[in-house]
Amino acid sequence: MHHFALTRADNMVLSAVLAEIADAYDTIENRDLIRRAPVFAKQLPAHFLEFLEEFRIGEPSALCLVSGLAVDEDRLGPTPTHWRNSQFGSPSFPQEIFFLLCASVLGDVFGWATQQEGRIMHDVLPIKGHEHYEIGSNSLQHLSWHTEDAFHPCRGDYVALMCLKNPDLVETVVCTVADIDWSRLDVDALFAPEFTVMPDNSHQPADGAASSGDPAVDKLRARSFNLIKSWNEHPEPRPLLFGDRGDPYMALDPYHMDSRGWSERAQQAFTGLVDTIEANLRPVVLRPGDCLFIDNFRTVHGRKAFQPRYDGSDRWLKRLNITRNLRGSRAWRLAADDLIIY
Ligand SMILES: NC(=[NH2+])NCCC[C@H](N)C(=O)O
Numbered sequence: 001m002h003h004f005a006l007t008r009a010d011n012m013v014l015s016a017v018l019a020e021i022a023d024a025y026d027t028i029e030n031r032d033l034i035r036r037a038p039v040f041a042k043q044l045p046a047h048f049l050e051f052l053e054e055f056r057i058g059e060p061s062a063l064c065l066v067s068g069l070a071v072d073e074d075r076l077g078p079t080p081t082h083w084r085n086s087q088f089g090s091p092s093f094p095q096e097i098f099f100l101l102c103a104s105v106l107g108d109v110f111g112w113a114t115q116q117e118g119r120i121m122h123d124v125l126p127i128k129g130h131e132h133y134e135i136g137s138n139s140l141q142h143l144s145w146h147t148e149d150a151f152h153p154c155r156g157d158y159v160a161l162m163c164l165k166n167p168d169l170v171e172t173v174v175c176t177v178a179d180i181d182w183s184r185l186d187v188d189a190l191f192a193p194e195f196t197v198m199p200d201n202s203h204q205p206a207d208g209a210a211s212s213g214d215p216a217v218d219k220l221r222a223r224s225f226n227l228i229k230s231w232n233e234h235p236e237p238r239p240l241l242f243g244d245r246g247d248p249y250m251a252l253d254p255y256h257m258d259s260r261g262w263s264e265r266a267q268q269a270f271t272g273l274v275d276t277i278e279a280n281l282r283p284v285v286l287r288p289g290d291c292l293f294i295d296n297f298r299t300v301h302g303r304k305a306f307q308p309r310y311d312g313s314d315r316w317l318k319r320l321n322i323t324r325n326l327r328g329s330r331a332w333r334l335a336a337d338d339l340i341i342y
């Protein structure tokens, strides 16, 4: 794991930088703040910027952990019961800004019109009623391992998690391409465009809001949800591995895959890959003040089951999607500088 432990001295420098930015903006969803994040990021210590840049371009590891960001648990107050409206008056605004600045060094942050009301920074927290549903806000049921947004051609290069609370040390689980012995798998079959991945539940209309208040946006969002529906019914065949055959990138989400209709060889190659990943999953426990940048091309991740508390002390993470190729999704966005994929 590529790891940077922020020191007390680092935190002293950061708290001044973050407080100044926090004073100038109202919410992490403020588009001017997000737009200026790459410029603000230049105020991060140079040795820290070098560390992030090395992760981006050198690919020394598929996981990058920045630990030790100061989090005042008392200031945080209770964990929200839902992600809706948590972006307003946020007690973790300085930490959210730090998280955004780091992400902006790795690429461009973006959001999905179909997910958490088109917000850029998501909450990952247990929601009442979702306990046994396959979604990030479940709890009693484990979250199946997956590539983030595996079904979508515009999926992020990185998915990042910042931990605010994790009182029961619930384990996130990961498996990276480096953990896999590719010589034992049918790599050629996995590079063939013969596999189908359906959209996950976090993109289903039931989890979106009623109306945005803007008819043009509502119309686009409706188009987007229709696309999700059609991909559910007729997923497009594509490969599970891509890039270099000796050191591949991967994109899969077995919970949302149905192997009926695939060739015998594709099915066997898929089963081999899934079994290998299952055998190599390992835990990463996020602690308050940890920011984990997961290379979404080289890692699958999930989360163990846990008992939700619903008393304000629940596990609470923030999440960002990051792309290194924003232009790749231009056909799906309203404008060059609009960060929402419809
Ligand atoms: N196997 C899956 N893809 N499960 C859903 C993953 C969680 C989803 N990314 C969310 O925001 O809730």
Ligand SMILES: O=C(O)CCC(=O)C(=O)O
Residues within 6 Å of the ligand: 124, 135, 136, 137, 143, 148, 161, 171, 172, 173, 301, 302, 303, 317
């Ligand atoms: O809760 C975690 O540790 C991971 C969450 C996750 O993977 C997701 O929400 O997509």
Ligand SMILES: [Fe+2]
Residues within 6 Å of the ligand: 146, 147, 148, 159, 301
């Ligand atoms: Fe995820």
